[in-house]
Amino acid sequence: MSSGDIWIIGASMTPFGRFADQDLIDLASTAAMDALKDAQTTMDQVGVLAMGNVYEANSHNGQRLQKQIGQTGIPVFNVVNACATGATAVRVAMMAIASGETDLGLAVGVEKMGKMGLLGGARKGRTKTEFTPNGRYGAVMKTEGILGTSLMPGVFAQAGTEYALRHGVSAEQFAKVAQKNHAHSVLNPLAQYRKEFSLAEILNAETISYPNTLPMCCPTGDGASAVVLVSDARLRTLDPDVRRRAVKISASVLTSDPWTESDQVQADINTLTRLAADQAYEKAGIGPEDLDLVELHDCFATAELLHYDNLRLCEPGGAGDFIDSGAPWRGGTTPVNVSGGLLSKGHPLGATGIANLYEVATHLRGEAGDRQVEGAKVGLTHVVGLASACAVHILEAAS
């Protein structure tokens, strides 16, 4: 314990799924109240609130949340940063604590996507009667599907085949990632889907964007998650039971995509992940071999395989061998996505980057029930959003 450390003393997530009877603020309120209760604290103790949400980001959700759970006049930051939104909200609260403005903060992430569909941003093609150049590329018509694909399934499929063409990964190796995460999800009561699939079922399912079939793509859905953070000095004043369950944030790193020659046509999810991972390992004084579990951004099965390499969990170029070895399974040497991952736990965008902190913290506290990674002391979380933001956190159990 050193004076600069920041700790998680409360963590929560709602079940992920599709909840027609709850609006955005209902979900956020549930997560926030649960996290405060878990931390044995109340809204009057909170000195900063950071609220992460993507699709309703211009609705001052942090203030709406306060009206639901407690209005105290504290600073509120409404945060949006693609799929790294939740993790970025955590960093905002951390920075307020690190700066000395407050010693206790609340970060909440929430999303309400319902059944918006895999293609997300795809709009119906407009019918032009006269070709007129539009936008930064002077396009006279919508180019999605004409000049390649830039929708999420296609982007992550192409990221996968780029790695596959370089390192000889097979479609079956990509599918094994989904087999593992769906198998893991069966033990997670908060997961959106809890159904195991055989490798053959995954390979033979509807192809969405080769090599990803339907069970290799994460669902859209609703959900919220929250964490309560304190400074080291504040932690020392708290109840012994809160201190015993506290989880140290040993590294918190946020990166954006540096220039690469290809990123203007195909978002690069690798370079910024490598940057973030290397900085996080350096900061925490921890190496990939020390990790007891990892929750990484498996929005598509192809993405998880790449991140084995990006997060240095495997030999360079060796991600295919890594999944074949069984290492990332719950009983393996580096369990990855024991929550079921985005593929089955779900991916309500704003909530994801806090839900993975909840998952790792729950294991480090020894409270993960049937899916507990035995004796877990150190874990890593990773999220990456286009185009592009990446956050890596390294957490350690209180010793």
Next chain:
Amino acid sequence: MEANALTAASPAVNDPSGTPTRVPVVDYLVLDEQPYIQAQCCNACGALYFDRRNACARCFATEFSPRRLAGTGKVRAFTVVHRAAPNIPAPYMSVVVDLDGGGVIKSNLLGVTDPQQIKAGQRIKLETFTAGVDDDGTEAIAFGYKMDGDEL
């Protein structure tokens, strides 16, 4: 605002013989006799951009010149899209291409939907086609790639 080199280089092509007016689907496609892709090249470091930039994203220099890119290259990444955007026929293959002599571009690989046909280093070449016709009869010309070399 001064017209930038990209848009100035890609006017509608008018042919007095009565063939339809043609416009490129995006302005980095230049409809010369031999159509080609044109990028803005950073004068300081050579980084290539398909749109206008205020400063080079790589080296922050502020001077750019148009540069003609090669019509040939190699497949860097691909996918076969089965669940496509509305009104887009599927399946189709999307490719990210390393162009010979520099530049990375994305478009469709025409006439191929079997992923097993794509091997590391697969060579491809530029091809243009009509992507649509508007109410005035103007044709929008798009570009894609087709397999080149032994694998054809």
